[in-house]
Amino acid sequence: MAAPPGLERGARLAPGSAVVTAVPVRCLCALALLCGSGGAAAAPHVFLVQNSGWMEPFYSDPASPFKPLVTELALAVARPGEALVLAAFNQSQPNAPSPRALVSTTVGGDTRAAVTRALAGLDTARKPGGALADTDLGEAVGAAMTQALGGRDGIVWLVTNNRNSPNNDQATAARNREFYRLIHDGGKIRTALAFPLRMPVKGEHFRANGLMVYAFAIGEGGARALDGLLASGAVRKIITGPPARLKPLDRDTxxxxxxxxxxxxxxxxxxxxxxxxxxxxxxxxxxxxxxxxxxxxxxxxxxxxxxxxxxxxxxxxxxxxxxxxxxxxxxxxxxxxxxxxxxxxxxxxxxxxxxxxxxxxxxxxxxxxxxxxxxxxxxxxxxxxxxxxxxxxxxxxxxxxxxxxxxxxxxxxxxxxxxxxxxxxxxxxxxLLAAGAGLLALLAAGLGAAYGWMRPRRALVTVEDEQRTMHARTGTVQPIYDKAGNEVARLKTTLFGHQLIDLREGAQVRLGR
CATH class of the missing domain: 2.60.40 (Immunoglobulin-like)
Incomplete structure (x- = not known):
């Protein structure tokens, strides 16, 4: 990217500035391992924070809210158990890879301290040789998707001053077009939002009025997670303005x-x-x-x-x-x-x-x-x-x-x-009440029939002028004997009464008295 006037060639950091030595970009792959630790519903987050030359006032202004904003946004959107990588980016140079991981962790109770500590030591970066570093937005986003997420779904957050000029290319419009082609044509990027923020800052050599935070939902899982964050108000707690939608523009319009x-x-x-x-x-x-x-x-x-x-x-x-x-x-x-x-x-x-x-x-x-x-x-x-x-x-x-x-x-x-x-x-x-009443009536009738079927019933039988009382259940057949002990008939009991069957010829047997 183009460095601020007077700082391009051989410039030095202001006294007291710190150069952060962090994990190189290849170690971002550690997130691929972290992605599985938060459960199926967890969405890994990659925060890319620009630290190239044009960002100098955001780091050097004593009143700059830049670092607190990044801290609070990361902690607002990354939930406990989700994977989080915080990385600084500018443009890769020999022996100076970009992005560089500052924090790679699963969100928990000590995450705030880790993020705050990492950002506190972060300042504008330099190329090997002393000049302030340039910026390559596309390189940073590509590395986040392929290396940090390892091809998995998730959300990539990009915090930048919107200056995209790799190799100190002054044709920022053309470089921005390349960046936006990556957004619009990249099949893995399902949702792309931009949050323009007012942030007036003044450095020793340069001043700025605003900052841009991009959110890129990678894959269907990332899109669902980002939709959930927007619906829950988690982002709105930190960034109150509405996001500008870059993608999609063909649905939910x-x-x-x-x-x-x-x-x-x-x-x-x-x-x-x-x-x-x-x-x-x-x-x-x-x-x-x-x-x-x-x-x-x-x-x-x-x-x-x-x-x-x-x-x-x-x-x-x-x-x-x-x-x-x-x-x-x-x-x-x-x-x-x-x-x-x-x-x-x-x-x-x-x-x-x-x-x-x-x-x-x-x-x-x-x-x-x-x-x-x-x-x-x-x-x-x-x-x-x-x-x-x-x-x-x-x-x-x-x-x-x-x-x-x-x-x-x-x-x-x-x-x-x-x-x-x-x-x-x-x-x-x-x-329902009518159907219930009908069912109850049917049930009562059934219970009555069952009771009638099971209840022993009394029958009066006269054998050789001797009255006998017999008890029988419906559906049963009982033998009847004369005084000498010989079977002379049988008593059959039905639901509708009693009847004599198999009556022996000449036997003196009748129902009733």
Missing amino acids: VRLVPRKVENAPGVTFAMGSNGVLRADVAPHASSPTAKIGWNIENTMYPYTIVSASLSARSRLGGENRTVTLGSTRVHGLAPNQPQPLGSTLQLPVAQLPGKWSVAALQSAGSAYVLPGTIEVHLAEQKLALSSGFRERMAELFPGDPLPDIFTPPARIAASTAVLPIEVRVHYGSGP
Whole structure:
């Protein structure tokens, strides 16, 4: 990179400066071993901290908040049990590798002390021969992915002053383009965010107004971990401003928020706290079609959607339906400036269980939930960097052509946003109570029949003018003997009474008196 004026050739560090001797870049591979120690859900973090010549005021200004910022951000995003590598980077030279690992550990109780101690000893680096070191952003990010992460998923954090000029190349715009091609074309980088920060610092030879923190999610695991960090507010505790999205620009680009609903009979809509649209449907609703007035919001800060064509579909209960939109074009949709959008949405009533179905009875008193999505597709999408962001970048990084590099790739001409939706049918307890009552009645009848079957029953039998009382259970057959001990008949007992069978000829046997 280009060093500050007067410090390029043969310059020396200010008195009292310290040169950090750290672990060379090849030892970053230790993180590959650490990655497995935090469990399947853990996301390893690699923090790359620039210490080349243009960073001199961030290190030499006594009031610089630079090192405390790095410390607090690392401890905010790297959770206990996750792997963490802190490394300084500039540009590799013979016998001066870059990046250089300062800390390689699993986050625990002593991590703060280790990070603070490592940063306290860090200062601007020099080439072999004395000149202040240059900068190669692409080299640093590439080493983090291939060596520190060892090809695994994770998050790479890059803390820089946005000056990318390897070998003291003054064509910083061209070098920035190379860096951003790495971001946009690199398949492993799933998400790329930039956090521009105001940080006025003044050194002995140079001053700066701002700092940039990049977050690169590597692989699907890194993307999920970064999304979780943003949703939890862990990053916002340290960096309060919104991140500028560099990638992706072809998905999750807009958001739909219900503004007004003209309900069909028995149907209401609401947005849940988890961002899921909820449609509450009464069991008697037969063909719910609702007109919904949305606010369509641009989620691609700092880009404005100059123009795009709109279409939408709903996927519910195995049905794929077109959502009729009030407008099929959007113009000048800037971040945080929603525009109204009307639509007509049909719900899959035929797929909802009837009130006497098993599913309805199981859901009685709560709700039967049918999950689905509404997909919004933007075609012929044209994006432009917002003027407010350009002005802010020019203020924080005067003379830096970086905003021109924020222009999205020409191939990004379409995007899709998915809104989760839940259709919830609330079944009353009446059918369940009726079914329960019927079941109880059936059970009582069964118990009565069982009791009648098992209960011994009394039978009066007259044998040769002698009355006898016999007790028999349903389904049994008992022999009957005369006074001489000879079997003269048999008594058969059924659920409906008694009868004599196998009556011997001439025997004096009858039922009753």
